[in-house]
Amino acid sequence: MGVAAAIGLGTTWIALTRGIAYGGVTIGAWTAWPKNGTPGIDPYAKAMMARTGELPVGSGDGVAFYAREDDAGQGLDGRCDVLVSGITPQARFWTLTLYDPQGRLVANSMQRQGFTSQQIIRKSDGSFDIVIGPRARPGNWLPTGGVEKYVLVLRLYDTPIGVATRTGREAPMPAISKRACQ
Amino acid sequence: MRLALWLLGALLLGGIVHLATVLVLPTLASQDAYARVSAIAPVNAVIAVPPPTPEKAVMPFMDPAFAMSVCRYDLSRGALKFSVPISQAYTSVSFYTRSDVAYYAINDRAAGRRVIELDLMTAAQRADLPENEEITAADRLIVTSPTNTGLIVIRALVPEEGWLASARGALAAAQCRLQ
Numbered sequence: 124m125g126v127a128a129a130i131g132l133g134t135t136w137i138a139l140t141r142g143i144a145y146g147g148v149t150i151g152a153w154t155a156w157p158k159n160g161t162p163g164i165d166p167y168a169k170a171m172m173a174r175t176g177e178l179p180v181g182s183g184d185g186v187a188f189y190a191r192e193d194d195a196g197q198g199l200d201g202r203c204d205v206l207v208s209g210i211t212p213q214a215r216f217w218t219l220t221l222y223d224p225q226g227r228l229v230a231n232s233m234q235r236q237g238f239t240s241q242q243i244i245r246k247s248d249g250s251f252d253i254v255i256g257p258r259a260r261p262g263n264w265l266p267t268g269g270v271e272k273y274v275l276v277l278r279l280y281d282t283p284i285g286v287a288t289r290t291g292r293e294a295p296m297p298a299i300s301k302r303a304c305q
Numbered sequence: 306m307r308l309a310l311w312l313l314g315a316l317l318l319g320g321i322v323h324l325a326t327v328l329v330l331p332t333l334a335s336q337d338a339y340a341r342v343s344a345i346a347p348v349n350a351v352i353a354v355p356p357p358t359p360e361k362a363v364m365p366f367m368d369p370a371f372a373m374s375v376c377r378y379d380l381s382r383g384a385l386k387f388s389v390p391i392s393q394a395y396t397s398v399s400f401y402t403r404s405d406v407a408y409y410a411i412n413d414r415a416a417g418r419r420v421i422e423l424d425l426m427t428a429a430q431r432a433d434l435p436e437n438e439e440i441t442a443a444d445r446l447i448v449t450s451p452t453n454t455g456l457i458v459i460r461a462l463v464p465e466e467g468w469l470a471s472a473r474g475a476l477a478a479a480q481c482r483l484q
Contacts, residue, residue, distance in 0.1 A: 126315040126319070127315040127316075127317075127318030127319045127321075127322060128318075128319070128322055129319070130315060130316060130318075130322070131318070131321065131322020131323040131325075131326065132322060132326060134319070134323045135322075135326040135327055138323075138327065159407075160407045160410070161408075162406055162407075164406055167327060169405075169406065170328075172331075172338070173330055173331035173334035173404070173405065174330065174336075174337075175365055175366075176334075176336050176337055176364050176365060177366045178338040178364060178399075178401060178407075178456075179405075179407050180399075181397070181399035181400070181401075181407035181410025181458075182407065182410060183397075183399070183409065183411050183412065183415065184397040184399050184410040184412060184460075187366075215395060215414070216394070216395050216462055218368055218370040218462075220368060220369060222365075222366060225365060226364075226366035227359060228357055228359045228362065228369060229359055230359035236369050237368075237369060237370060239462070239463075239464045239465070241464040241465050242465060276366065280395055280412070280462065281395065281412050281414055
């Protein structure tokens with residue numbers, strides 16, 4: 124009986140804290156769960172949200188892509204410079220925001236926690252480079268405040284990307300690559 | 306053999322415990338989004354949600370590029386009328402059940418006019434609507450809530466500094482009240 128309870132509660136705890144959820148769309152380093160913004164949300168995602176207290180982005184509103192690692196699979200470290208470059212899928216607006224792993228904004232001297240698609244300086248072909256790091260940079264610089272771990276969330280608003288999206292050809296997400304560390 | 310059977314039994318029972326806790330947890334959660342919003346929002350009224358800061362946020366993973374208001378609704382005493390003028394950049398209205406499930410969302414472009422206007426009711430209230438009235442006209446949007454209580458989240462994007470006043474102004478004019 125005790126063993127059974129331990130197995131049951133243990134697996135529940137692991138499932139809800141490790142972020143195991145079904146129906147995710149992974150494109151490069153980014154993963155979205157468009158189904159979480161619909162009544163078809165799976166029980167694990169629902170339980171996870173009840174625990175963390177966040178509200179999913181409704182599917183008629185937009186979709187949120189999360190990145191905890193770079194393209195090489197290394198965790199995002201606020202003591203390093205990380206380059207986010209490329210283009211985003213079709214959307215009327217998008218926002219890129221930096222959070223700590225618990226979903227809190229990170230304090231920094233610039234009071235800047237993210238960018239919107241209108242605040243970005245772009246190259247002539249429409250692509251962009253955003254440097255995320257602890258030290259000030261010219262151009263699109265997103266400060267990390269030097270935190271050890273962080274999460275990037277790219278939210279697309281008024282977008283055709285959603286539950287039917289499967290591949291990166293439909294949704295070209297920006298690359299995430301690590302540069303120098305402090 | 307005996308031990309193997311015990312282990313198998315424990316695994317099966319563990320599986321049941323696991324599934325049961327996953328399914329029951331959302332109804333027991335005391336710090337879910339609905340509970341967090343309830344702490345600041347009266348019933349059937351629109352209230353501004355303070356923007357998230359590193360020190361304090363009503364919910365985790367809030368998008369700081371938006372101004373946000375909520376209406377915590379209770380339809381047990383009747384249907385609700387909701388309206389919000391659209392802001393300059395992007396405005397959306399999302400509906401969540403008591404257990405934080407997003408069941409409907411609409412944005413300014415989908416609404417196709419300067420004001421997002423709709424009636425929110427339960428399935429029973431919708432069934433009670435008189436049929437003879439011309440209320441099924443295309444310009445009346447009716448949203449059906451799966452639960453008696455829930456949240457309407459109104460968000461206006463602030464794409465650049467300087468657009469904050471427009472976004473807040475639109476949200477300040479939002480209304481949600483019993484019919």
